[in-house]
Amino acid sequence: MNTLYVDGRRAALPGASSLPMTVFIVDDDVSVREAIESLLQHEGYEVKSFVRADAFLEQPEVTGASCLLLDIGLPGLTGLELQKTLSVERPAMPIIFVTGRRDAPTVVRAMKAGAVEFLTKPFEDDALLDAVRAAIERSEGLVVRERRKAAIKHKYRELTPREREVLSLILRGFLNREIGDELGISEITVKAHRGQVMRKMEAESLADLIHMAGDGEI
Template identity: 55%
Template sequence: MQDGRPVVAIVDDDVSIREALEPLLRLSGWRVEAFACAGAFLEWAAPDGPGCVLLDMSLPDLNGLDLQIRIADERPQMPIIFLTGFGDVPTTVRAMKAGAVEFLTKPFEDHVLLAAVERAIERSRAIVAERAGLRELRARYELLSRREREVMHLIVAGLLNKQVGGELGISEITVKAHRGRLMEKMKAASFAELVKMSEKLGLGTSA
């Protein structure tokens, strides 16, 4: 059976840090994966579910800030908590601006780390839920016929049914019929909700 617990990935070349953090995190209920370098972490097939990364700033093969860019691009569902033996203001600011949850200087208290992990996991859950919702929304949009998509694009652009009919060369009654079907397929309870869906899908005003 697949382990559905959130996963905390430790990426640190210091074996003593990995050995200290693994039992602490497991006792707190998290699933733990540990890596001694960035390369090993990047080769790991990360789960799609919630998780976070405890990332050492100084790795033997890749700078922590550079790895942060890779993670944001390839594994956006895994927020980062930086761990470092030294902390300078410019590096901290850069890491936080790039989306890091926390920047902890070693040594740190267990409760401080665990609180940061809790925050990171909560952020990860929100990201995972948002991505799942977008996938479902795209699947609904794929169910629309070409004409229904044309009508949707025009009405969310602000055109009235009569104007949509003029643009497409169909009657207002036909526009209303298409509108009703597309609202049902998209599961939109209101026009305002349909507009929000359109924005999430990144749709323009043309089909």
Template identity: 55%
Template sequence: MTPANAVERELESSSAAHATPVVFVVDDDVSVRESLQALIRFAGLTAEAYASAQDFLKRPRAMVPNCLVLDVRLPDLSGLELQNHIASERTDMPIIFITGYGDVPMTVRAMKAGAVEFLTKPFDDEVLLDAIRLAIERSRAALSDGAEIRVLQDRYASLSRREREVMVLVVSGLLNKQVGSELGISEITVKAHRGQVMRKMNAHSFPDLINMARKLRLGRAPRIVRPEAA
């Protein structure tokens, strides 16, 4: 990735979390959909409604803060099945379940899978709006975290192979001399690579670099074993 593209991506990523949020509603009852849309829009939020899980899945993933108000009972995929379907793909989309036929096992299952709230119809409008506001904040935080990780991945991808090796070893706690011994290079060369890593990763301090490595989940490189001299 070129420096110009990297900057563009950083700008796009940072703006996504601050974009206008949208609330998705999936319910097969048209009167419920229209009522929820009106309530959500009256609260100053954008709302999109769908009659089935399949209709909703055709909609491209939203890259703005969002949440899903989801009926448990639907004509194709159930609400719980839809929750399982999008759990790994749309972690930035918190779910609020609504149902007229809730029970304890169903509620427990939904909440364990990460639902923000499980409301039984009829429910108080303010209770739903409070849940939506909480969900939107969670989505905004998830998008922000995701954007930060993507930026760090781009920076890490800009490192050379040797710079990545040096970064992994120095953040694991090795001194420059030890890194040099591990990689078979001089301490001066290690310092040069370390300086390049700090610059390319845009790390303002060594603790900052360690934090970046933690977020990238960089593991310690295996120790390099070289044959002893005869």
């Protein structure tokens, strides 16, 4: 599948939805920070730069795809400490470490904690751009998935208590008659509840419901 990057947005196919792309930079080296910012803006990314990790954390989360270019040695909160915080607070934001030092234990620790790339200064522009594109695509997938999960959870909350009971039994493989026996209601009533469940959850088949449950979304 060809990927297009236009005006700070990524579009996979004509007519497909696109998400704004934001790259955050946290690096106390002003020359490096400004060079990266210029390069990424030229490629159409929205860029936000910070000297310290705590200043970055004060910024609200973006709604679209994003990634973070993060230095290891920062004043105050270190890069690795910020990575640990973000793994909980912003799991859909991939991290690319950029640093002037590269020791094996630090690299291993960063990668095990989920970093998508580790670049040593000075690095080639193409290496940085390739890493950012991969990180943004990964973030986009995570954002889309989280939006889908949130939408399904909202639909689930719209079900009545009885409809949730019916749904639970459907997912356990109960037939309509068995659901009726379990809940003390008629099979006709079960069918009515089942129809409401399918409508409210916007499921076309039992497989759809099973898929939602399998992803932990209901």
